[in-house]
Structures are given as C-alpha cells and as structure tokens.
Amino acid sequence: xxxxxxxxxxxxxxxxxxxxxxxxxxxxxxxxxxxxxxxxxxxxxxxxxxxxx
Numbered sequence: 056x057x058x059x060x061x062x063x064x065x066x067x068x069x070x071x072x073x074x075x076x077x078x079x080x081x082x083x084x085x086x087x088x089x090x091x092x093x094x095x096x097x098x099x100x101x102x103x104x105x106x107x108x
Contacts, residue, residue: 058086058091058092058094061094065084065096074098077105078100078101078102078105079098079105080098080099080100081097081098082097082098082099083097084096085097
C-alpha cells in the first residue's frame with residue numbers, strides 16, 4: 056500500500072465531513088516504524104449510541 060496515496064484519500068475533506076456528521080472523530084493516525092506500510096487509525100465516537108448506528 057502506498058501510505059501517502061492512502062492518506063490523501065483518507066483525509067479528503069468530504070470524507071472527514073461525512074465521518075464527523077455521524078459523530079466519528081479521528082484522534083490519531085500512526086505509521087509503524089518497523090512496518091512502514093502499516094497504519095493504525097484511532098477514532099472516537101461522539102457517543103456510544105452513535106457508534107451503534
């Protein structure tokens with residue numbers, strides 16, 4: 056996977072707006088030092104109820 060290409064897609068403003076509209080907030084993205092093609096995305100939901108939808 057090309058991480059730079061993935062990041063451009065993932066951080067697209069329209070996609071970020073759609074996530075936020077549903078209560079999803081990205082709190083961090085991390086790239087592995089040992090495995091540069093491994094990315095971990097941490098997200099929080101506005102509420103437990105919105106996570107269930």
